[in-house]
Amino acid sequence: MERYFQEEIECAPIEKIKELQHEKLLRQVRYVWDNVPYYRSKMEEKGVRPEDVKSAEDLCKLPFLSKADLRAAYPYGLLAVPLKDCVRIHSTSGTTGKRVIAFYTQEDIDMWNECCARAIMAAGGTNEDVCHIAYGYGLFTGGAGLDGGSHKVGCLTVPCSSGNTERQVMFIMDLKATILGCTPSYAAYLGESMKEMGYGPEDIPLKIGIFGAEAWSEEMRHDIEQTLGIKAYDIYGLTEISGPGVAYECSAQQGMHINEDHFLVEVIDPDTGEVLPEGSQGELVFTSLDKKAFPLLRYRTRDICVLTREKCSCGRTHVRMMKPKGRSDDMLIIRGVNVFPSQIETVLLNHGYAANYQIIIGRVNNTDTLDVKVELMPQMFTDSVSEIDERRRELENGIKNILGIKAKVSLVAPKSIARSEGKAVRVIDNRKI
Amino acid sequence: MSVQQISVFLENKPGMLKKMTAVLKEHDINIRALSVADTKDFGIVRMLVNDVYDATNVLNEAHFITSLKPVLVYAIPDVTGGLDALLEKFDEAKINIDYMYAFAGKTSAYMIFRVNKTSEAEAKLGGKGLESLTEEDVAKV
Numbered sequence: 169m170e171r172y173f174q175e176e177i178e179c180a181p182i183e184k185i186k187e188l189q190h191e192k193l194l195r196q197v198r199y200v201w202d203n204v205p206y207y208r209s210k211m212e213e214k215g216v217r218p219e220d221v222k223s224a225e226d227l228c229k230l231p232f233l234s235k236a237d238l239r240a241a242y243p244y245g246l247l248a249v250p251l252k253d254c255v256r257i258h259s260t261s262g263t264t265g266k267r268v269i270a271f272y273t274q275e276d277i278d279m280w281n282e283c284c285a286r287a288i289m290a291a292g293g294t295n296e297d298v299c300h301i302a303y304g305y306g307l308f309t310g311g312a313g314l315d316g317g318s319h320k321v322g323c324l325t326v327p328c329s330s331g332n333t334e335r336q337v338m339f340i341m342d343l344k345a346t347i348l349g350c351t352p353s354y355a356a357y358l359g360e361s362m363k364e365m366g367y368g369p370e371d372i373p374l375k376i377g378i379f380g381a382e383a384w385s386e387e388m389r390h391d392i393e394q395t396l397g398i399k400a401y402d403i404y405g406l407t408e409i410s411g412p413g414v415a416y417e418c419s420a421q422q423g424m425h426i427n428e429d430h431f432l433v434e435v436i437d438p439d440t441g442e443v444l445p446e447g448s449q450g451e452l453v454f455t456s457l458d459k460k461a462f463p464l465l466r467y468r469t470r471d472i473c474v475l476t477r478e479k480c481s482c483g484r485t486h487v488r489m490m491k492p493k494g495r496s497d498d499m500l501i502i503r504g505v506n507v508f509p510s511q512i513e514t515v516l517l518n519h520g521y522a523a524n525y526q527i528i529i530g531r532v533n534n535t536d537t538l539d540v541k542v543e544l545m546p547q548m549f550t551d552s553v554s555e556i557d558e559r560r561r562e563l564e565n566g567i568k569n570i571l572g573i574k575a576k577v578s579l580v581a582p583k584s585i586a587r588s589e590g591k592a593v594r595v596i597d598n599r600k601i
Numbered sequence: 602m603s604v605q606q607i608s609v610f611l612e613n614k615p616g617m618l619k620k621m622t623a624v625l626k627e628h629d630i631n632i633r634a635l636s637v638a639d640t641k642d643f644g645i646v647r648m649l650v651n652d653v654y655d656a657t658n659v660l661n662e663a664h665f666i667t668s669l670k671p672v673l674v675y676a677i678p679d680v681t682g683g684l685d686a687l688l689e690k691f692d693e694a695k696i697n698i699d700y701m702y703a704f705a706g707k708t709s710a711y712m713i714f715r716v717n718k719t720s721e722a723e724a725k726l727g728g729k730g731l732e733s734l735t736e737e738d739v740a741k742v
Contacts, residue, residue, distance in 0.1 A: 544610060546661075546666040546667075549610050549667070550608070550670065551670045551715065552645075552699070553645060557640065560642075578642040583664045
């Protein structure tokens with residue numbers, strides 16, 4: 169039996185959703201114009217005023233926002249409410265140390281939590297479940313998002329956060345957790361660890377997995393389902409728009425339903441910015457219709473994907489997005505963390521290396537691996553193995569500090585990294601997703 | 602007198618050592634002693650050669666990175682207990698050895714030592730009746 173958290177809106181006729189979007193959009197454009205001078209000046213530059221947006225079709229008149237805008241407006245430039253109305257921030261791992269932060273009012277958090285609650289119930293969760301959350305808690309939205317959703321559903325929430333696998337296993341087994349929320353690569357890792365400890369799928373109490381924040385393949389889904397004895401669901405989101413729960417999979421698992429009553433989605437040509445007809449492959453652009461503190465209009469996600477409005481067997485009417493095919497810029501998602509090559513480059517330069525490096529991403533046992541090859545500088549070389557090893561470790565620590573994930577650094581001989589047209593080939597992604 | 606040892610950084614992949622020896626051969630550089638310290642990712646080749654400055658130049662030109670460090674070289678009789686007697690002197694002088702390697706000649710064996718404070722160690726070991734080798738000696742052995 170299909171379960172809904174807010175059936176009335178989740179299964180509302182599409183006309184009703186469109187009507188709601190229309191109403192909210194007009195209100196939101198006016199709200200942003202009045203409260204976000206940064207965006208207002210972008211609108212003025214384009215010669216658009218709030219009254220020019222008369223329907224959702226006029227959305228294309230509005231300027232885009234991109235990650236660059238978020239960085240330029242850091243920290244308060246896109247904030248639409250006084251700080252006294254904000255109750256929280258979350259932050260993404262930004263480039264070169266500069267993070268992007270998003271603000272939330274209590275209302276924003278409630279809305280976001282409801283989105284996550286829809287995701288949990290769409291995956292079959294109820295208030296009888298024990299929801300074990302192994303997403304990182306903290307600045308990352310993963311932990312807080314699922315946590316909030318789990319509370320709304322009424323699950324017994326186990327806020328384990330990430331790391332300490334033995335403790336995770338202990339809680340899952342002792343508390344008989346039925347739902348697991350984490351990144352797919354951590355789920356795979358957890359599955360392997362439990363297998364090593366002698367737990368087969370029949371011993372593991374988990375039934376449902378809600379995995380997101382990084383790209384994963386159908387093959388990986390199958391592997392995780394087999395080792396943990398669960399059904400695995402995909403969830404999508406981004407901090408800029410709220411966090412996980414912008415879209416989620418239902419029982420049909422034919423794409424993720426976008427919570428259209430809160431987020432208006434467009435697909436554009438990433439090169440021209442032109443809006444593409446429904447069903448075309450392009451970059452996802454989101455407009456938040458209800459956000460108060462951080463109301464982004466036409467935010468470019470860089471995620472390339474296809475939308476479909478075909479009727480879904482689950483009964484939900486909201487548009488579905490297929491798994492994103494990739495990012496339109498150089499951002500990498502490694503173990504669920506956004507990684508930009510420039511972040512790694514900064515660490516190298518700070519330690520006295522030249523920008524001759526190679527980032528190699530692979531996947532071993534369904535977990536992303538990150539290898540960084542760096543050309544050793546002649547003056548750094550001595551006859552001592554331990555000194556070179558120390559330098560290597562220094563870089564590994566430096567990268568860990570910036571990215572929050574471990575990399576394996578190897579130092580290589582000068583001029584040994586392949587260069588095309590004089591420039592080193594910087595990123596090799598060997599993952600098959 | 603300490604002797605300059607040349608160290609060469611080698612990535613741990615097939616053919617690297619051969620690439621290096623080919624450069625030395627091409628420029629008529631004779632290896633007198635050699636040891637390799639290896640890790641999973643890379644190795645460091647440490648050598649005494651007949652002309653360490655020439656060797657540095659030609660290897661750098663071939664994009665190898667090199668480093669020169671002073672080492673102490675002592676001749677010991679090629680008999681049982683030879684090394685033990687030598688190390689006893691190091692012990693008495695409380696000299697810490699970073700690493701060492703050996704090569705055997707026709708009449709004697711030769712021990713190469715890398716220590717932390719080379720000249721201090723040299724001074725402490727002087728007058729203990731040890732036969733130390735200079736760069737010229739090494740080239741001739």
